[in-house]
Amino acid sequence: MKPDTAGTKPTQADEPRVRIFDTTLRDGEQAPGFALDRKAKLRIAQSLETLGVDVMEAGFPQASEEDFAAVREIARQVRQSTICALARCQRGDIERAAQALEGAQRGRIHLFLSTSPLHREHKLNMSRAQVLDAAVAAVTRARGLCDEVEFSAEDALRTEPQFLAEVFAAVAVAGAGTLNAPDTVGYATPSEVASLFTYLRKCIPDESVVFSAHCHDDLGLAVANTLAAVGAGARQVECTINGIGERAGNAALEEIVMALRVRAPYFGLATRIDTRRLHATSRLLGELTRQPVPRNKAIVGANAFAHESGIHQHGVLRHRGTYEIMRPQDVGADDAPLVLGRHSGRHALRQRLAALGHTPDDAALDGLFERFKALTARRSEIHDEDLAALALGLDPDAPGPWSIAHLHSASLLGSASASVRLKHEDGRTAAEAAIGEGPVDALLRAIERASACALELTGFQLRAIRSGSGAQGEARLTAEHDGRTWHGRAASTDIVEATARAVLSIVNRIAREAEARRASPPAVQGATA
Numbered sequence: 001m002k003p004d005t006a007g008t009k010p011t012q013a014d015e016p017r018v019r020i021f022d023t024t025l026r027d028g029e030q031a032p033g034f035a036l037d038r039k040a041k042l043r044i045a046q047s048l049e050t051l052g053v054d055v056m057e058a059g060f061p062q063a064s065e066e067d068f069a070a071v072r073e074i075a076r077q078v079r080q081s082t083i084c085a086l087a088r089c090q091r092g093d094i095e096r097a098a099q100a101l102e103g104a105q106r107g108r109i110h111l112f113l114s115t116s117p118l119h120r121e122h123k124l125n126m127s128r129a130q131v132l133d134a135a136v137a138a139v140t141r142a143r144g145l146c147d148e149v150e151f152s153a154e155d156a157l158r159t160e161p162q163f164l165a166e167v168f169a170a171v172a173v174a175g176a177g178t179l180n181a182p183d184t185v186g187y188a189t190p191s192e193v194a195s196l197f198t199y200l201r202k203c204i205p206d207e208s209v210v211f212s213a214h215c216h217d218d219l220g221l222a223v224a225n226t227l228a229a230v231g232a233g234a235r236q237v238e239c240t241i242n243g244i245g246e247r248a249g250n251a252a253l254e255e256i257v258m259a260l261r262v263r264a265p266y267f268g269l270a271t272r273i274d275t276r277r278l279h280a281t282s283r284l285l286g287e288l289t290r291q292p293v294p295r296n297k298a299i300v301g302a303n304a305f306a307h308e309s310g311i312h313q314h315g316v317l318r319h320r321g322t323y324e325i326m327r328p329q330d331v332g333a334d335d336a337p338l339v340l341g342r343h344s345g346r347h348a349l350r351q352r353l354a355a356l357g358h359t360p361d362d363a364a365l366d367g368l369f370e371r372f373k374a375l376t377a378r379r380s381e382i383h384d385e386d387l388a389a390l391a392l393g394l395d396p397d398a399p400g401p402w403s404i405a406h407l408h409s410a411s412l413l414g415s416a417s418a419s420v421r422l423k424h425e426d427g428r429t430a431a432e433a434a435i436g437e438g439p440v441d442a443l444l445r446a447i448e449r450a451s452a453c454a455l456e457l458t459g460f461q462l463r464a465i466r467s468g469s470g471a472q473g474e475a476r477l478t479a480e481h482d483g484r485t486w487h488g489r490a491a492s493t494d495i496v497e498a499t500a501r502a503v504l505s506i507v508n509r510i511a512r513e514a515e516a517r518r519a520s521p522p523a524v525q526g527a528t529a
């Protein structure tokens with residue numbers, strides 16, 4: 001087929017659906033720090049299947065035995081998505097990809113070859129004619145070995161558009177059903193991407209061909225460029241969970257899908273994705289790669305639905321739509337409570353106190369608000385127990401009543417023991433020892449016994465907060481007591497001591513609050529709370 005620049009016939013672009021091609025397990029996994037073993041890949045593949053991706057690129061079988069085995073396993077187990085394997089335009093790669101896909105319900109070989117002058121000259125040492133011939137020969141070979149063939153013109157956005165159209169037209173005739181124009185180095189702008197896809201659609205007005213976008217994020221434009229391609233007729237988008245991928249990453253699946261959904265009247269295009277599975281899939285990937293999702297990441301970051309600013313909180317309390325364009329439950333996130341912090345105002349403070357059972361009048365609220373703001377000047381995080389302490393007239397950061405008089409911890413191959421002697425401000429001392437599954441468990445149990453305060457540990461984090469001599473470790477704990485969550489935090493040059501002091505800070509807050517409730521008759525509590 002010769003490029004046809006005469007006009008645009010109706011094509012696949014008129015279909016009101018965008019196919020989601022997920023490449024988390026290939027381009028995503030290819031990035032430093034994101035390698036996954038076969039078992040982890042299968043778990044992610046199953047999660048992607050439940051999410052509803054149309055195509056999942058499971059790997060590059062020629063790259064290694066491990067990659068081959070992972071693609072083969074995924075092809076055998078996943079039935080609802082098309083399984084895709086990457087291959088260079090080389091006989092060995094194509095045959096290996098076909099072999100890995102043998103058990104697939106529906107298999108696709110994804111061939112790629114660079115088309116840009118820079119890549120042709122310096123990387124491949126091939127002329128235009130050689131690139132064209134190699135692409136057609138590879139597609140012809142692959143066509144008989146699997147259900148579908150996709151062809152990617154690597155570095156398409158830096159390729160002469162006419163030559164790109166010529167290659168696409170030729171591989172479409174040879175049997176490639178999907179034509180992918182990647183912005184391999186994340187160089188293009190949205191208007192350039194839109195112009196290129198408009199041009200390609202004019203040149204190849206074949207209704208059976210699907211145009212695809214694959215954008216990298218080197219300039220932070222991957223999602224914008226992908227959406228520009230969709231606006232210009234692309235009906236497959238290649239993307240990854242959390243936007244992982246080569247260098248700065250690929251276009252983030254969750255961002256594209258939610259943009260299409262939230263702005264449905266603008267795009268008029270659906271996907272098959274069950275958006276309520278987005279959070280779970282993102283978390284699974286973060287856990288398996290041990291790469292936490294940044295707090296401010298769109299859609300799946302911890303702050304994506306959090307409001308701390310008083311003016312926003314006031315707006316959200318009146319009508320969520322003032323500052324929220326989607327609901328957390330639409331992406332499978334928990335309905336986040338308003339975050340009380342340095343930038344919060346009285347409306348949010350009153351609402352949170354009410355949820356904790358405290359209903360101060362306006363004058364009491366003003367007093368509490370002043371003390372709350374003073375606390376935020378000293379601390380970056382304020383928890384419910386701090387608000388409860390303020391409402392009871394306590395200083396959330398006050399020391400005691402218990403302090404550590406003696407501490408000993410020992411661990412040996414999976415078992416650990418700890419002994420503590422605690423001193424109470426009323427003069428009592430209490431000494432206890434315990435064994436546990438590790439030093440933290442043993443310490444927690446010894447302190448629980450000595451202080452007679454039952455805790456169930458629900459979270460524990462240790463991080464270095466200074467390096468070199470005098471380096472400190474900070475322990476952060478969350479624990480349940482009496483149906484409530486409590487937070488403890490302490491730093492020391494000795495991480496065992498930091499952990500013990502963090503546990504004790506929880507015990508002390510519980511003790512102080514209990515004492516205040518005993519000492520304050522309900523009528524007095526009601527005056528401030």
Ligand SMILES: CC(=O)SCCNC(=O)CCNC(=O)[C@H](O)C(C)(C)COP(=O)(O)OP(=O)(O)OC[C@H]1O[C@@H](n2cnc3c(N)ncnc32)[C@H](O)[C@@H]1OP(=O)(O)O
Pocket residue numbers: 027030060062063064087088089090112113114123124154184246
């Ligand atoms: C834009 C992308 O993301 S493309 C995918 C990139 N992903 C990866 O590279 C991850 C997996 N890769 C690998 O494990 C290895 O690179 C392998 C096993 C595939 C190849 O390893 P090697 O044979 O040692 O080659 P090496 O990687 O050093 O060089 C690449 C070779 O492929 C050739 N090549 C690159 N792209 C293509 C292509 N699309 N079609 C045909 N040949 C190609 C290069 O010209 C070079 O050939 P040469 O060895 O004859 O000089």
Ligand SMILES: CC(C)C(=O)C(=O)O
Pocket residue numbers: 027112152153154155180182183184185214216
């Ligand atoms: C193989 C192709 C699609 C690719 O990953 C790229 O060009 O970035």
